[in-house]
Each structure stands twice: as structure tokens, then as C-alpha cells.
Amino acid sequence: xxxxxxxxxxxxxxxxxxxxxxxxxxxxxxxxxxxxxxxxxxxxxxxxxxxxxxxxxxxxxxxxxxxxxxxxxxxxxxxxxxxxxxxxxxxxxxxxxxxxxxxxxxxxxxxxxxxxxxxxxxxxxxxxxxxxxxxxxxxxxxxxxxxxxxxxxxxxxxxxx
Amino acid sequence: xxxxxxxxxxxxxxxxxxxxxxxxxxxxxxxxxxxxxxxxxxxxxxxxxxxxxxxxxxxxxxxxxxxxxxxxxxxxxxxxxxxxxxxxxxxxxxxxxxxxxxxxxxxxxxxxxxxxxxxxxxxxxxxxxxxxxxxxxxxxxxxxxxxxxxxxxxxxxxxxxxxxxxxxxxxxxxxxxxxxxxxxxxxxxxxxxxxxxxxxxxxxxxxxxxxxxxxxxxxxxxxxxxxxxxxxxxxxxxxxxxxxxxxxxxxxxxxxxxxxxxxxxxxxxxxxxxxxxxxxxxxxxxxxxxxxxxxxxxxxxxxxxxxxxxxxxxxxxxxxxxxxxxxxxxxxxxxxxxxxxxxxxxxxxxxxxxxxxxxxxxxxxxxxxxxxxxxxxxxxxxxxxxxxxxxxxxxxxxxxxxxxxxxxxxxxxxxxxxxxxxxxxxxxxxxxxxxx
Numbered sequence: 024x025x026x027x028x029x030x031x032x033x034x035x036x037x038x039x040x041x042x043x044x045x046x047x048x049x050x051x052x053x054x055x056x057x058x059x060x061x062x063x064x065x066x067x068x069x070x071x072x073x074x075x076x077x078x079x080x081x082x083x084x085x086x087x088x089x090x091x092x093x094x095x096x097x098x099x100x101x102x103x104x105x106x107x108x109x110x111x112x113x114x115x116x117x118x119x120x121x122x123x124x125x126x127x128x129x130x131x132x133x134x135x136x137x138x139x140x141x142x143x144x145x146x147x148x149x150x151x152x153x154x155x156x157x158x159x160x161x162x163x164x165x166x167x168x169x170x171x172x173x174x175x176x177x178x179x180x181x182x183x184x
Numbered sequence: 185x186x187x188x189x190x191x192x193x194x195x196x197x198x199x200x201x202x203x204x205x206x207x208x209x210x211x212x213x214x215x216x217x218x219x220x221x222x223x224x225x226x227x228x229x230x231x232x233x234x235x236x237x238x239x240x241x242x243x244x245x246x247x248x249x250x251x252x253x254x255x256x257x258x259x260x261x262x263x264x265x266x267x268x269x270x271x272x273x274x275x276x277x278x279x280x281x282x283x284x285x286x287x288x289x290x291x292x293x294x295x296x297x298x299x300x301x302x303x304x305x306x307x308x309x310x311x312x313x314x315x316x317x318x319x320x321x322x323x324x325x326x327x328x329x330x331x332x333x334x335x336x337x338x339x340x341x342x343x344x345x346x347x348x349x350x351x352x353x354x355x356x357x358x359x360x361x362x363x364x365x366x367x368x369x370x371x372x373x374x375x376x377x378x379x380x381x382x383x384x385x386x387x388x389x390x391x392x393x394x395x396x397x398x399x400x401x402x403x404x405x406x407x408x409x410x411x412x413x414x415x416x417x418x419x420x421x422x423x424x425x426x427x428x429x430x431x432x433x434x435x436x437x438x439x440x441x442x443x444x445x446x447x448x449x450x451x452x453x454x455x456x457x458x459x460x461x462x463x464x465x466x467x468x469x470x471x472x473x474x475x476x477x478x479x480x481x482x483x484x485x486x487x488x489x490x491x492x493x494x495x496x497x498x499x500x501x502x503x504x505x506x507x508x509x510x511x512x513x514x515x516x517x518x519x520x521x522x523x524x525x526x527x528x529x530x531x532x533x534x535x536x537x538x539x540x541x542x543x544x545x546x547x548x549x550x551x552x553x554x555x556x557x558x559x560x561x562x563x564x565x566x567x568x569x570x571x572x573x574x575x576x577x578x579x580x581x582x583x584x585x586x587x588x589x590x591x592x593x594x595x596x597x598x599x600x601x602x603x604x605x606x607x608x609x610x611x612x613x614x615x616x617x618x619x620x
Contacts, residue, residue: 042423042616053616054504055464088466090506092544128508132546132586168546171588 032065056084060093063100067140075104092133095124099137106144114144132173135164139177146184155184237265252281259294268301272310276317283321286526291321309348312341316356319363326568328366335360351405358409365412365419402442410436411455418462430459447487450479450494457497466505473501477514492521492530499537508541515541532561532570539579548583555580574603 039058063081066074082097102117118141125134138161145154158181165174192212195201200219205211214220224232240261247254255278262271275298282291295318302311319334339356342348414432418424433456440452453476460469477498480491495518502511515538522531535558542550555576562570578600584593 038611039616052461052504054461054466056466088505092506092508128545130544130546168548169587172586175588 032061036061036065056081056088056090056093059084060096063097067100067103070107075101075108078104091124092128092130095121095128095130095133095137098124099133099140102144103140106140106147109147111144111148118144131164132168132170135161135168135170135173138164139173139180142180142184151184155181158184233265236261237267240265240267240270252277255281256290256294259298263297263301266301269310271301272298272314276313279317279321283324288321288324292318292325295321307341307344309345312338312345312352315341316359319359323359323363323366328363331363332360332367335363351403354403354405354409358405358412361409361412361416365415402439404440404443404445404448407436407439407443407448407452410439411452414455414459418458424462426459426462430456430463433459445487446479446482446485447490450476450485450487450490453479454493454497457501461501461504466501470501470505470507473498488521488525489527492518492525492527495521496530496534496537499534503537503541503544506544508545512538512541528561528565528569529571532558532573532576535561536576536579539576543579543582548586551579551583555583572603572607574600574607577603 059081062077066077078100085093098117098121102114105114122137142154142158162177201212204213255274259274275294279291279294298314315334315338319331322331410432414429417429436452440449457472476494480494499515519534539554581593581596
């Protein structure tokens with residue numbers, strides 16, 4: 024999505040879910056699981072009343088298939104939903120599991136994004152020193168990956184911690 | 185012979201020819217191409233045809249044990265001599281050899297030359313064979329819509345040849361369906377509707393042909409027709425009819441499993457795997473694709489294009505089920521084999537699937553390495569040979585956006601979107617994949 028089109032994402036996801044999946048030789052096919060995971064990601068980024076339900080649906084589907092990356096993404100989305108609801112212990116469990124799973128895949132950018140979510144949880148809980156350390160870890164990963172926009176966001180986050 | 189040698193000596197003394205080689209055989213060359221052309225023009229049509237016929241017969245006799253090697257030359261001489269039967273036999277032989285050596289353009293030219301020897305109304309098995317093989321070659325060079333027309337012409341001849349082999353009709357129907365499905369995946373949206381409609385109109389007769397084959401013993405052509413119908417049901421029909429696709433694919437696997445050639449069973453498993461994906465059974469999809477791959481890995485399996493399909497499909501199934509490292513190993517093997525057999529579209533596809541895996545593993549460096557590789561391939565062979573690159577371009581846009589290279593990301597994103605619109609039409613016409 025280009026800037027300004029992010030709001031259209033739910034429309035595309037709905038339209039995609041209503042259509043039958045097809046294998047595409049030169050492109051990417053999209054299974055129901057792919058779409059559930061996108062919904063979960065969207066919920067984690069935008070919030071909203073259905074975000075937890077989307078995360079649970081994605082997690083169940085990823086568990087059924089044993090898809091490690093998608094399990095981790097769904098767990099992170101569930102963790103974010105719990106954090107927003109103030110269920111910190113549940114959020115901590117989900118985010119820790121997600122982080123371990125991303126590291127096992129390995130998916131370093133995803134792991135760093137999860138560290139950012141851990142930072143927010145620690146901040147919400149008032150563990151500022153810990154949040155600072157976690158954010159530094161995330162920043163180090165983003166810099167190593169040359170993920171400039173994410174690194175800039177963490178720098179900004181650190182300024183306000 | 186002494187007479188010929190004398191004449192050659194005269195020509196050489198006059199400076200028209202030169203002895204190019206004396207061992208192991210005498211070879212004379214014209215000093216200039218214009219001299220050769222002038223010599224040819226000095227002959228009447230009849231003399232020229234007669235000389236070509238004589239040369240063809242001499243070459244046939246001298247190289248009797250190496251006719252496969254000289255088939256192309258023999259085809260040209262007999263075509264010039266208007267000896268159609270011989271010209272066609274050698275053109276077919278030479279074209280098959282050229283295809284086996286991946287010289288597809290050469291095969292195309294030979295078969296076009298052979299086809300020109302027939303009157304359009306000619307009803308013969310030779311005419312049918314040339315039409316069918318020319319269409320086969322056209323499909324290899326992404327000319328599937330022209331291939332459909334040639335197969336239809338061949339079917340017309342088959343119908344007039346009362347009592348000819350019913351399996352040939354099944355085969356031609358199957359190829360029409362396959363080519364129709366290929367058109368679906370290879371033309372611009374603006375051209376699509378009319379072409380698909382043409383193929384759709386044939387479906388009823390194909391199904392009738394299928395009914396006729398029900399009484400036949402298990403036969404490779406019946407299995408192949410069922411596979412083609414399975415693919416047609418999900419790739420051409422709108423909306424896809426996955427239940428029909430599954431029925432056809434299951435029937436194809438049941439027949440193919442009884443056939444002696446394991447490549448038939450492998451291809452049927454491929455059709456079955458695709459229907460499992462469409463039905464949302466990703467574990468089954470992966471299991472069937474891996475079973476197919478195991479079948480192709482046995483030592484005596486020699487069908488390399490089929491093995492390549494199996495590798496690519498298994499790599500894809502592993503990717504969709506999140507086993508990225510295993511997928512990368514299989515896809516690298518697919519890429520190597522594709523390079524080896526000059527299947528550039530498959531090479532491109534294997535690269536893009538690898539790029540998707542690397543993207544999931546957050547290895548943007550690898551994505552960019554692959555982008556450099558596929559853009560080089562596109563420069564060398566063109567998009568026509570490789571297939572659509574909108575998805576590959578979109579992967580580049582994602583990586584650039586992650587790296588903060590926003591201008592480049594924007595331009596790649598726009599290029600990908602524009603290509604998708606050209607291919608599938610406006611968003612209301614999109615399939616699930618385009619929205620995804």
C-alpha cells in the first residue's frame with residue numbers, strides 16, 4: 024500500500040476473502056491463512072474491537088498448519104491486543120512466545136518489531152529502564168538490517184522514554 | 185563423378201568457387217554469396233526443384249545412418265523439390281530434435297516451412313501432424329492463442345479423416361484446453377475476454393470427447409485430458425469450480441497411477457496438488473507435492489521438464505506452509521535444473537519464489553540479489569518469455585520501503601500496480617491474489 028491507501032487495506036482484505044484462492048505461477052497465491060494473518064497484523068496496527076478476534080482466528084489457523092512465522096505474527100498481534108486491554112500478563116506471555124518463535128525462524132526484522140511491542144508493554148507497566156534496554160536492542164537490529172524508517176521510529180520512541 | 189569434378193575445376197579456375205576442404209570430404213564454397221544467388225537465378229524453377237531433389241536423395245543415401253543429424257537440411261531440399269511427404273517427415277524429425285535441444289525458434293521455422301507445402305483444404309495425416317506439432321512449438325514460445333487455432337484446424341482434418349484414431353482427437357481436445365488455460369495466464373486483460381470466450385465455446389465438445397473415452401482402457405491421453413480439465417476448471421472458469429477440478433484431478437491420478445510412465449502420475453499429482461490448495465487444504469497440498477517430488481527423484485526418472493515442475497511445486501508448497509529453509513533448498517535445485525534445460529520462465533519463477541521466502545525470513549539482501557538476477561534475465565529474454573513480473577517488482581517495492589528508499593519504493597509500487605491493471609483489468613475484475 025502506498026501512503027494514503029492504508030485505509031483501503033480492510034476493503035482489499037474483505038474482497039480477497041470473498042474470492043476463491045488460485046495458485047499463481049508468476050505471482051503469489053493467497054490462502055485463507057495468509058488473509059487471516061494480514062487481518063491480525065492490521066488489527067495490531069490499527070486497534071479496533073475485532074483485533075483480538077482476528078488474532079485468535081489467525082493463531083488457530085496457523086497452529087492447525089504448524090506455520091511457525093504466521094504463529095509468531097498472530098501471537099504478537101494477540102499480545103498487542105492484550106496490552107491495549109490492559110491484560111499485561113497475557114500480553115507478556117504472547118509477546119515472549121512470539122519473540123522466541125521469530126528468533127527461531129529466524130526472522131530478524133519481525134523479532135525487532137516484536138521488541139518494539141515489548142518496549143510499549145514495559146512502558147505501560149512503568150518499567151522504564153527495562154523499556155529503554157529493550158528499545159535499544161530493537162534499534163540495534165533495525166540498524167543492522169538497514170531498516171531506516173523503523174530505526175527512526177525507535178529513536179523517536181527512546182527520546183520520549 | 186569425373187564429370188562433376190571437371191565442372192568444379194572449371195568453376196574454380198573461373199574464380200567462382202574455391203575448395204574449402206579436401207578431407208574427409210571435398211567441400212567447395214562460392215567465393216561470394218552473390219555468385220551463388222546469380223547461379224541459382226540462372227536456373228528455371230523446374231531445374232532448381234530437380235537439383236534440390238537430387239541433392240536430397242544423394243544426402244539421404246550418403247548419410248543414411250546420420251539422417252537425424254541432417255534432417256533439417258533434407259527437409260529444406262525436399263521442400264524446395266516439392267516432395268511433400270519426404271519434406272514433412274524430415275521437417276518433423278528435425279523439429280523434434282531442435283525442441284529437444286531447446287532450439288525452439290528453429291523448430292518453429294522448420295514446421296512453418298512444412299506447413300506451407302500443404303493446401304489449406306488438404307486432408308491428410310501429414311497435414312494434421314504438422315499443424316499439431318507447429319502448435320506445440322508455438323506454446324513453447326508463448327504463442328498459445330495461435331496454437332489454439334492450429335489445433336482447431338487439425339481437429340477439423342481429424343473429423344474429415346473418418347475412422348482415424350480416436351485418441352488423436354482426445355489429444356487435440358486436451359491440447360486446446362491446455363493452450364486455453366495458458367492464454368488465461370499470459371495475455372493482457374484487453375485481449376482476454378474474446379480469447380477465453382473462444383476456448384470456452386469448445387468446452388462442451390471437449391466434455392463430449394471425454395465421455396467417448398470412458399470406455400477406453402486406462403490411457404495416458406485420457407489422464408492428460410482430465411488434468412487439463414482440472415486446470416481449466418480453476419484457472420479459466422470464473423468463478424473457479426474447485427469441486428469439478430478436484431473430481432477431474434482425482435480421476436486423472438487414478439488412471440495415471442496405472443500407467444507405466446511415472447511422469448504421467450507425477451503430472452496428475454501436480455493437478456491434484458493444485459486442487460488441494462484451492463480447497464484450502466494446505467497440509468494436503470504440501471503432502472501431495474512432496475509425494476510428487478519423491479516420485480521424480482528416483483534414479484530412472486528421466487523426464488526433466490516434469491521433474492522441474494515437481495521441484496517448483498514442492499518448493500512453492502513448502503513456502504506456503506512456512507518451511508522456508510527447505511523451500512529455498514528445493515527452489516535452488518529447481519532454478520539449476522531450469523537453467524540446465526533452458527526453461528527461462530521456470531528459472532524466473534523459481535527465483536521469485538525464492539525471493540518470497542527470503543522476504544519472509546527478512547533477508548532483504550537476498551531479495552535484492554535475486555532482483556538483480558531476474559532483471560538480467562528479463563533483459564536477455566524479454567517479458568514475453570519470462571512471464572509477468574508485477575509481483576516480482578512489488579517484492580522489490582516492499583524491500584525498498586522497509587529500507588526507507590521511498591522514492592524507489594513508490595516507483596516500483598506504481599509499476600507493479602500498472603502491470604496488474606493491464607493484466608487483470610480494474611479492481612472489480614481482480615481475483616483474490618490481486619487484492620492480496
